[in-house]
Amino acid sequence: MSRRKIRNAIRLGASYIVLILLCIAAVYPVLWVVFGSLRPGKSLYSKTLIPEKFTFEHYQELFTSQTYLFGTWYLNTLKIAVCSMILGVLLTLLTSYALSRFRFRGRKTALSGLLVLGMFPGFMSMIAIYLLLREMQLLDTHLALIIVYAAGAPLGGTFIAKGFLDTIPRSLDEAARIDGASNFLIFRRIILPLSKPMLTYMALTQFVGPWVDFIFARLVLRTKENWTLAVGMWDMVSSNQNSNFTLFAAGAVLIALPITILFMFLQRLLVDGLTSGASKG
Structure with a gap:
């Protein structure tokens, strides 16, 4: 040898x-x-x-205990994650479509601004967002979390989505425009059907973030009935009197279950969307 x-x-x-x-x-x-x-x-x-x-x-015990409102927390988290996912994907897709297909004044400035803003951690804006939510009387509401999560989605997903849309031939847009299609019709009939892998990637990433977020949810939500799973699970083991770690483990399994199922069934579309979006800037 x-x-x-x-x-x-x-x-x-x-x-x-x-x-x-x-x-x-x-x-x-x-x-x-x-x-x-x-x-x-x-x-x-x-x-x-x-x-x-x-x-x-x-x-x-998680669903029958009067001390732990696990069922309520689960529904709260599901509502926040689904709503922020829908709005976040819509905002990201519209932003990336405009930057990919249209040439307008300030386009490069907008791209640079998104790139720079995406470099800063979310912790830097938490105090400012907290003050704004307090002035708008949105503290301790799920709407506050949905707005913040959805508004922050374009900062993290626009470049990947734009890279994917750049791979779709412009000749399809031109042929549809010759037939009299508007920009919205082109977006709905051509871009969206061809963007299923990218939509899957954006939907999963935008769902997972609010599903497991703790810091911002702990900052905004105050009453126990409005807590999310992360805040409720933290409270479950944070006090010295409570050391029921097997109950905490059961809750952790139930939290990971929907994410695991989604990734298992949508793995192929997820990989296709990520690799296609990263192939072109």
Whole structure:
């Protein structure tokens, strides 16, 4: 065996070892939380990964307990995530369509502005947004979260969506315009059907953000009935008197379940949308 083959075999073996270690590091904590949610008692610690006895009492307690309004928090988070996803995708798609298809004065300035604004972390604007929401009397409302999440969507998704729209031939627009189609009709009949992979990517990313967000939701929402899942789950284990970590694990599994299902069923469209949008700037 030549030195090149030996070197390639060593490199391939090392790559597999690294990948296996990374998979173990990613999967083992997930399995621990899943099995912990099925373990009797309140402690996640156990001598074995798989519990000796399985129970679903923690899942039942989440929806029957008067102390934890898990069902209400779940519906609140679902409403906020879905509404912000719809508005955010619409705003991002309209912004990227205008920047991709039209040539107007200030276009390059708008692109540069979006790029610069996207570089700043959201923490820098939290105080200003909080003051604005207080003046508008929108504190402790779900509408405040929906507006902020949806308005921030174009900052993160416009360039990727624009890159995808740039790959759609302009000849389709020109042919439709010759037949008398308006810009809105071209957008609805041509651009949208061809943008399903990009729509899937934007919808998933815009859904996941509000679904798991804690900091801004904790800043805006005050009453327990209006909390989201992240805020409610934090309150579940933040006090010294409460150490029911198996109940927390059950809630974490239920939070991850819809995101996992969406990614599993929409994986192909998600990859196509991400790679197509990144292929052209």
